[in-house]
Amino acid sequence: MIEIKGPHRLDHIDYYVREVSAGVYMLSNDGERIAEIGRSDTNVREAIIKACGVQRGVDTKYAYFWVGYTPNAKAAFREHCKLWHRYMYMKGIETHPTPPDGEDKVGCPVSECEWNQANGLSSDDY
16 A cells, blocks of 8 residues: 555645656545545646646645555556545545556456446456
8 A cells, every 4th residue: 555645735736746656646625525536647746736727826626635656557546446445436426447548457456346347357457
């Protein structure tokens, strides 16, 4: 499991997210309740900025974020799945994360995941 750090204020993203790396993120309005999760297979900083609608350093959607770096796109997908099952599944928000481009045979690491069953995969297929 990777270390996910935060919450951090979005206006401090340049301080907390310096690496260009694959990774996962969570976004919040109040720094407590998770409103959105996501990942980037290449540049998690840019994904956070895009998801928040940041323009000229002003947040137009969320005020806080958490971030975790991963070594590659497959690892980002696995962590994204874990976060989705933990924070989004029960809320009925969003659809299950999809694997990175070219990795369509990668399963969700969460056992008994309905997405795996629907796609003929298992949690062992990662």
